[in-house]
Amino acid sequence: MNTDRLERLAHDELDGTATTSQIAELKAMLAQSEEARIRYEEIRQVFQFLGDQRPLEPPSSLKTSVLAAVREQAAPAPRIGALGRVKPLGYVCAFAAGALVVLALTSGAHFAGARGDAAISGAMTPVRGRALDRQTVEWSGGSAECATWRSGDRVTAILTIRGGQWTEMDLAFDPALVSVVQARPPRTARIWMAPGRVRLAGRDGECALELMTPGGAPATVAMVVRSAGNVLPSRTVKLF
Amino acid sequence: MYDEREADLVRSSKAGDAEAFGKLVDAHQKILFNVAYRMVGSYHEAQDLTQAAFVKAYERLPAYDGRGSWFGWVYRILLNETLNHLARRKRRGQVEAEDERSGGPEPETEFGERETERIVREALELLAEDYRQVIVMRHFVQLSYREMSDALHVPEKTIKSRLFTARQQLREILVRRGVRIA
Secondary structure: OOHHHHHHHHHHHHHOOOOHHHHHHHHHHHHHOHHHHHHHHHHHHHHHHHHOOOOOOOOOHHHHHHHHHHHHHHOOOOEEOOHHHOOOOHHHHHHHHHHHHHHHHHOOOOOOOOOOOOOEOOOOOOEOOEEEEEEEEEEOOEEEEEEEEEEOOEEEEEEEEEEOOOEEEEEEOOOOOOEEEEEOOOOOOEEEEEOOEEEEEEOOEEEEEEEEOHHHOOOEEEEEEEEOOEEOOOEEEEOO | OOOHHHHHHHHHHHOOOHHHHHHHHHHHHHHHHHHHHHHHOOHHHHHHHHHHHHHHHHHOHHHOOOOOOHHHHHHHHHHHHHHHHHHHHHHHOOOOOOOOOOOOOOOOOOHHHHHHHHHHHHHHHOOOHHHHHHHHHHHHOOOOHHHHHHHHOOOHHHHHHHHHHHHHHHHHHHHHOOOOOO
16 A cells, blocks of 8 residues: 555545546545555544644634724824813713813822722822723733723723833723713823823823713723834723 | 725724724734734733734734735734744743633533633644644644645644644644543
8 A cells, every 4th residue: 555645635525626537546546455444544534633623713802902903003083281181072061161160179199009908199189999800912112901890881091101101092982882081191101082082192101081872881991002013912991 | 804894994993993993903903812822822812912912913913915815914914923022932931821710701511611712722742833823723723724724824734734734733742631532
């Protein structure tokens, strides 16, 4: 028995690429030799093992994350660098006046130590909430983190960038499910906002956002981080 | 895989139409994600690599001349990302990928089926990258020889030869690991 010839014919036949004459040649070899039949069965089982592997569904946040990153390149959102220039978004206009007051009151607060179910404390307006999620992207030169807490239909999100490299942290969400009620101005970074998008950028910085999810909808935020021009692993932050 | 509709989507994407690019992502994300997953063995790493590949593809769209398929073009970007990732992992001494499936699909309830998948995944990780690639492309995402040749920039004859060797090595690995074959 020509083992190499048999194996090549068997691979082609099982792979669906053998010609009619090759199939006939293989059948003849199998008919003549028990050893050939055993070898063919071994090869068939390898194909069977491989055929039993089912493709996985990609995560639903993959497309959202990709589009969040490419949209920022296609049409950068308008920059707002200071509290007074925060744009009220959509139907949250009604909250704008109150938000400005709260932002002014909390502008000196330090949020870096907030963990777990601890209060997220502004200077004069403590907001208590249930810890929801904390997603961190780390690289050799620093990290970016988004942590969320819920209180009623409000979600507080603390965004933190650490490290000495220029870093952009983009959050993308469905504006029909999530809206930004207020944003505390970052201490050393800059923030941009548009419906469904928030970007924090800088070398070190921190920002507190208050989001609203009407009816407590199980919304998520896609978090994309770039540092020194590199796209880093994305994260999905839960708001429920 | 490459047709006029896709050519239109690529043209629109080049013009900055993110929605059109989203349709290209829709069309190819499953294959690319599965390729990345089978190459690195981690659900979350595969997600990161696929995302990075699509974002780089978008950034480099002006360089795509339309002579080959867009899939082949983006596939090579993913492949470079994946190979760089594996090289970085090797440098860090992380020999085995951690199968982080949290947030991924639910584990199978039937142990035997999951066990088979695990065995094949681990066996694949022992193959050289060239061989692993062709197995993934042919058996897990069902690409034709022509599509594989286009994506890898090697002749179909080379693809066929690599596949043959890859399956032979896979069989030997499975036998060494005590999998009963035939």
